[in-house]
Amino acid sequence: MKLNLTLNGTPRSADVPERTLLADLLRDTFGMTGTHVGCDTTQCGCCTVHVDGQAVKSCTMLAMQADGCTVTTIEGLGANGLHPVQQAFSQCHGLQCGFCTPGMVMASVDLLRRNPTPTPDEIAEGLSGNLCRCTGYVNIIRAVQQASQVMQGEAP
């Protein structure tokens, strides 16, 4: 079945079996392998991308549900170089193995869009759809706080 979408700013189209999940469309058809598949219970959030500006779990969407939509993956995040959230994750050591990190970053970007100055509790709640097995979340929360300060112009 044919579908069209805008992927990381570029119009793309595909003809895939109807049962194709959005995560698999992004990874296998379009080669955007930054989006990861980490569970089969819609819990881990490693597959988080933006559809029409909102963070969603691409493993629990059909490719066909994204027909006509604007999709942003981790690859499409920084217009020039790293997005402030990516920068902050790097500086604050908010990752170890990195498997959850694209999903964490995409979820964090959406969180900061909705709440530009979140408290640590609000960050934890806003990232409740993303699991990390490595870090214990401490540096992830620090990274989101730092990104918030940078994006609010309070820090370089």
Added chain:
Amino acid sequence: MLLEAGKDLGISPGQVSAASPRFASPVAFRVDCRLRRKPGVLEDFPVYAFKYQRAESVGAASAALSADDSAKVLSGGMTLLPSMKHRLTAPSALIDVARLPEMTGVRQEGDHWWVGAATKHQDVAAHPGLQKAMPGLTTLAGLIGDPQVRARGTLGGSLANNDPSADYPSAALALQAQIITDRRTIEADDFFLGMFATALHSDEVITGVRFRTPQRCAYAKFKHPASGYAMAGVFVAQYAAAGAANGGWRVAVTGVANGVFRWHEAEQALAQGAQPPAMQRDDVIDDVHAPAAYRTHLALQMLAQARQSLS
């Protein structure tokens, strides 16, 4: 893998399976892992094949369901797609209603508020009119799943599925909801028929829900830390007492039994200003997550919390 580890620890296969209810046996676990993600080998898709169709209208959706009794409505997909990925359900066709404008939105209708069946949880949670009129409902919507799930999941899907641990059924019961379909209106008290069972016909489509504005209401939920489902969720609503049974109080409980239910003893206790008695039911869920006694205790705690949040 699990079976070998279990042997070393002196755990029986039965106990291993119980700890991982997802798989009937460790063999199924290993086979499933290998086949799941290797293209070209047997099933290289996580879901069985189906026909996808975007409905042009509510009538078209209902007609598509009538024509194929294995077809299912797709709204947010936050319950249906995971079920399909676990191969618990294999519809022949999915009829996507998520973009139908007549099924989306929130508006006041006199002493009710109408919420479209395809309205997303995050939009209910953030709606200023609903926050003022029935804050328990917006609190409930904001507690479903996680932010990504709330960006897709919908009211209609939650009600039609009637998971015994879903949140919205408790709001529908407590807020005297009218479930509006393509052919009739069903009162909430008549809608929920037990685990995953509702009064809907197989080709019937929920288009919206009218919630009756209460004097005040609140929702408290004990979330399962991993799944986000209610281990106990209690919705409390107060309406004008005049002549009403239970002094106008309505208390609905989810996550505790084989379906949402009105907790009449708690309603009476609220009307009398007394402490509610311990819950006496023989269908309380007793499973790997919590024994029955813990769930009934949680229900009492959530009732107390909801009561405390009543403005």
